[in-house]
Amino acid sequence: MxxxxxxxxxxxxxxxxxxxxxxxxxxxxxxxxxxxxxxxxxxxxxxxxxxxxxxxxxxxxxxxxxxxxxxxxxxxxxxxxxxxxxxxxxxxxxxxxxxxxxxxxxxxxxxxxxxxxxxxxxxxxxxxxxxxxxxxxxxxxxxxxxxxxxxxxxxxxxxxxxxxxxxxxxxxxxxxxxxxxxxxxxxxxxxxxxxxxxxxxxxxxxxxxxTAHDKAVEALGAGSLDEGVALISLGTYIGAMVHGHANVKDARNFWPFQASIPGRYLYECMGVRRGMWTISWFRDQFGAAALADANDQGVSIEELLNREASAVPAGCEGLITVHDWAPPSEAEFRKGAMIGFDGRHTRAHMYRSVLEGIAFTMKNHMDKMAEELKVPFKHLIISGGGANSDLFMQIFADVFGVPTSRNVMKGSASVGCAINAGMAVKAFDSYEQAIGKLVKMGDKFTPNLEHHQFYNALNEQVYQKVNRHLDPLLQALSPLVD
Missing domain, CATH: 3.30.420.40 (ATPase, nucleotide binding domain)
Incomplete structure (x- = not known):
């Protein structure tokens, strides 16, 4: 040692x-x-x-x-x-x-x-x-x-x-x-x-x-400093961010926060509140039968659900999940929803639909940030426990249509903490040197172009229009139940 x-x-x-x-x-x-x-x-x-x-x-x-x-x-x-x-x-x-x-x-x-x-x-x-x-x-x-x-x-x-x-x-x-x-x-x-x-x-x-706030520390620990490289952090709150050099004052589609490197900034768009919590919620509420099957096969319930969902076609045969389990402050009336059920759908469809809903939501937020910055995304890095799922990684690659990777250390906030700590005690000469030593790249996922084209159509023709149709109903529902 x-x-x-x-x-x-x-x-x-x-x-x-x-x-x-x-x-x-x-x-x-x-x-x-x-x-x-x-x-x-x-x-x-x-x-x-x-x-x-x-x-x-x-x-x-x-x-x-x-x-x-x-x-x-x-x-x-x-x-x-x-x-x-x-x-x-x-x-x-x-x-x-x-x-x-x-x-x-x-x-x-x-x-x-x-x-x-x-x-x-x-x-x-x-x-x-x-x-x-x-x-x-x-x-x-x-x-x-x-x-x-x-x-x-x-x-x-x-x-x-x-x-x-x-x-x-x-x-x-x-x-x-x-x-x-x-x-x-x-x-x-x-x-x-x-x-x-x-x-x-x-x-x-x-x-x-x-250090800094948790997402900024994750971004440092993921090594996502290059232009056009975005980090998606899969936590209870799912955030997406890129590094920048200016404290942008008039941004419309992202927030400029202090980065974990003094004098640098982190641009973060809107994310998914209770994002990975929703996956845990699904597992805990509907996973009793799956747990028995997982035990019989000698695997974890997460591995079983990912295996089953991998056999479901992209788009879940019409099942769509809207991630508003915790609504945004500007629309507190919103609630989560699953729509499009028919007799084909199983727990595997529901599980995959939850994953796809996260990817769609993040893409729609991130596209606005990329357009405003005039810097298209060329690569995604995914951090957090959800990055362990090959299925989830491939869904991100297919929805965004760009190469997507994960690091060896999925929880990159810990790496970012160590980088800041090392700089304080002069264990490293520069943040670039620290990143080179502590950040270890892992698996890379290449987008399936056929799936990407289908996801684009599903997103543009259906997913992006869901809120405008559901909002009036949920505004009427909220005072009755909240």
């Missing part, structure tokens, strides 16, 4: 993961712990129960460090850890840094508006992000990355610091005293305290390094 390592700390909507890499990008070991089911106190609200982010992360740390020790590793050989936590959440802290209220998840409709104090928030001293909270847990510092402030925050994305415009603070209903100090990606936030070290099983004093 090498004697120098970097740690990537990645907490998403569904799980917490800690990965230890050597300086050549090889995964030495990892720990992973699922988060608990979200609390839904009312429609369109979503909160993480108790102190779930930290509790899950502690388990993941202990798993990783136990496996690291079993392989002969020593805690003193870990140079630094990069920390990437779910973006677009709101965290309310007491004076001592403890939670004053459960973490409000990005799917909660309260995040569509500026912070507003209510009686349930008694004792709030700081309003911050999930990365600010976990940074405090690890280091005791009230600091955060400047690149995880998306939405109603007075962040200046040109200076990479808090705004000096009083109107920006007023519009967000915040004051400077309510927020944390910020540093840039690749800079040290603080060092693991003795108290945190006892809780997570790592040595005190390890540098904790700022």
């Amino acid at each position: 090498s004697n120098q390592y970097l740690m990537g700390v990645d907490v998403g909507t569904q799980s917490a993961k800690v990965v230890i890499f050597d300086l050549d990008g090889n995964v030495v070991c990892e720990g992973k712990q699922s988060l608990r089911k979200m609390d839904i106190p009312a429609p369109l609200l979503a909160e993480h129960p108790d102190d779930d982010l930290w509790d899950s992360l502690k388990v993941a740390f202990h798993q990783a460090m136990t496996r690291f020790a079993q392989r002969g590793g020593k805690g003193s050989e870990i140079l630094a850890m990069g920390v990437c936590i779910i973006r677009c959440c709101r965290v309310l802290l007491k004076e001592n840094g403890e939670l004053a209220y459960p973490v409000i998840n990005w799917m909660d409709k309260r995040l569509n508006k500026p912070y507003e104090y209510i009686d349930a928030y008694q004792g709030v001293r700081y309003v911050t992000t999930t990365s600010g909270y976990i940074t405090h847990r690890l280091t005791g510092e009230f600091k955060d990355t400047c690149a995880n402030y998306i939405g109603w925050w007075p962040m200046d994305n040109d200076t990479l610091d808090w705004s000096t415009d009083p109107e920006a603070w007023k519009s967000c209903n915040l004051t400077r005293e309510q927020v944390l100090d910020v540093v840039k990606p690749g800079e040290i936030l603080g060092y693991v305290t003795e108290q945190a070290a006892r809780q997570i099983g790592v040595p005190a004093g390890i540098p904790v390094v700022a």
Whole structure:
């Protein structure tokens, strides 16, 4: 084993993961712990129960460090850890840094508006992000990355610091005293305290390094820096993004966010809310019979569903899935839908239709971004657990009509964390060198041109027109059931 390592700390909507890499990008070991089911106190609200982010992360740390020790590793050989936590959440802290209220998840409709104090928030001293909270847990510092402030925050994305415009603070209903100090990606936030070290099983004093918001860290870890190369991140929220050099002020079809490289920007179009969650939902709600069949065949239920769906023709013989299980803020009345059922359709058709619906939705959003940027997509990189599916990878290639690949490490946020951590402690001379060492390309999928032509016709003639026909009905339905 090498004697120098970097740690990537990645907490998403569904799980917490800690990965230890050597300086050549090889995964030495990892720990992973699922988060608990979200609390839904009312429609369109979503909160993480108790102190779930930290509790899950502690388990993941202990798993990783136990496996690291079993392989002969020593805690003193870990140079630094990069920390990437779910973006677009709101965290309310007491004076001592403890939670004053459960973490409000990005799917909660309260995040569509500026912070507003209510009686349930008694004792709030700081309003911050999930990365600010976990940074405090690890280091005791009230600091955060400047690149995880998306939405109603007075962040200046040109200076990479808090705004000096009083109107920006007023519009967000915040004051400077309510927020944390910020540093840039690749800079040290603080060092693991003795108290945190006892809780997570790592040595005190390890540098904790700022990254960015989770999708930006994934983009860095996927290596998608070249023009015309887009990353599609398959998470609970499915996002698509490309790197850029300018903070575009008047974009219509994408948002310019701070990238995980200071001074660079990430252009991200609209995505799919509850994207991979929808696949898990289908498996859990309709997979009982499939699970029995999977057990009989000695495979996982995911592998069985992918096998079955691979035998279904492109287009699912007319079965179409509309992915609005979690509607966009501008159309909260929308709901998910499957249309086109007839007697041919099986669970395999339904499963494949869910996958195709994600690909169609992403293509329609991404085409608008590519047209506005005047840079057509020439290659897709897919990250996240869904990239393990050969079927899903081929569907993306066929729908978009461009080569599509996945990296060896499907969860590229952990790689991005390690890159930022390595830059902070000068393990690498440049981000380009770090990417060359840590990002390892995997399988490549070539589009089937016949399928691509059919998908284009299905998308243009049917899929793109579904919302305009369903919206009036769903607008009438929403007040009756919500």
